[in-house]
Amino acid sequence: MTGLATSKAHSTPRMSATYRKRHRRGVALFALFAFPNLALIAVFAYWPVLENLYLSLTRWDFIGPAPVFIGLENYVQLFTSATFLDVLRITLIWVVVVVGVSLVLGIALASLFSMKLPGTTLVTGIVFAPHVIAGAAIAAVWLFIFDPNYGLARVFFNAVGLNSPSWITDAAWALPALLIVSIWKGVGFVSIVYLAGMQGMPSDVLEAARLDGANRWQLFRRIILPLLSPTTFFLVITQTIGAFQAFDVIAVMTGGGPASATTTLSWFIYDQAFNRSNVGYSAAAGTVMFVLLMAITILQFRFVERKVHY
């Protein structure tokens, strides 16, 4: 009896016939409105994760009749190959340097911007601009800057009495060159996010600290930096995810070389699949990336949850 009553109450008991009709029509419209988008998300975002997992357990070259199931062999091969361990090492350097330097430079720029000097708005726009330009185009410009004979970088090296290294073709200089480009492209974004964080700060706290005689550095170190920690955490996560997937700069400037000096995980995944047709091997590397990024994303969600609580 009661069960029936509650279930009836749940489905709105006093629903008029016309309302019910409208409601049914609404359900049908929902399907019509949302289905195409949801179907595309299912096919192009969720299905790839599952299929990639399966492919990572197979051997295939795109051409053969079907992927051959080989179990965990690809993973064993990956983690016993010196090349792949080197790829992971380069990826780690890439992520740590790009994220670390971008954050430090970004917060410095944001502090500068928060001084509200005349012209700040213009400069903020200029620093952010690379973020709307194609990575491939930025890579092309910097390729020219790093030209050892005619590039801008040579001017700086000559100024201190040195010859310019041949950046892109020298295994020791290629990775630093790419890191500079990635940081140049991304730091404007970081500084804008930090600037927004600074503008949202409670001014009475800063005023109180200043009255207590805190100098600029103390103010920055003890008040501003801690207050910005949610912003910093957000940036660390999003920048890390971005750095892991960096691709166009590598593709245009070095193609993973010289030798494998600039082969990060993202280039390796592409190279194995589309240059070498090692589908299963590439899929296994893809799973490694998926697991790493998923761990980072879960960290982010846990943090967001905690932030909501206090």
Place this chain on the structure above:
Amino acid sequence: MAAPTTTASRPRNSDVAAPTPGLTKRRRRQGSLGRSWWGFLLLAAAALAFIIPLYMLVTTAFKTNAEIYAWPMRFFPSEFTWTNLRTAWEVAPFDAFIKNSVLVTLIGSVAKVTLAVFTAYAFAFLPFPGKKGLFLVMLGALMVPGHVTLLVNYITIGNLGLINTYAGLILPGVASAFGTFLLRQHFMSLPGEVFEAAELDGAGHFRTLRSLVVPMSVPAIATVALVAVIDEWNSFVWPLIITNSVNMRTLPIGLMYLKANDGVTSWGVLMSGTLIVVLPMLLVFLFAQRYIVTGLTGAAAGGGR
């Protein structure tokens, strides 16, 4: 009361150095380091660090080879030439690249925004069993890293027979979880009375969407649209793998044809091609900076899909 004390106890020289003597303690914002010459110096340095590469791009595109390959570097070109641009067209079919980029960007963005608007409306106003769960499932797509989906999406598009076609270029990018999320949040914030009035007038959902929700959400839709345009125009890895004939390439991939395997065709030619890629988005940015910054900083928060 507090503010005057601060200034009184502070050294005055920063105020003296300030270009506007009328600058008061009130205007000197908290956390600021005061107006000073070195602030300007740093600001100028930051501006130069980001302007100079772009300046090199523009000038090199129009420099003669003699000036590009002169050392010491000719920072200010004395001659202006269209030769590089013309050569770019001889080396690669830039007509086709431009056409492909424009088509893919326009169709892709319009489709993406349209789907996002309809989906957002559905999630905001229409009933459906398990709607909340479905919404979470959609948002979950934001966690899937784009680079990991490349391989399988390539196979899927191949199975659909769409490799090297516009449909294959556009289709995977049309799915939008973040744009939908953003628009739904906005739609839910619209005043409810308007919808009640519309319902009393007997307006159906299509009419409510077309003549109420969309007109009231132009800024939000513009933000989503601008971010979509920038993403599509700049997109690199997907067009790279899904097209295989020169005539189907988009502009960012087209740049690769100005780079011979053993080096560069000519810096002037490569820079003129690069300028074609860069200029439209810089102009878009110039005119819609505010929307783009909110959109892109928001998109990064959600992963950008």
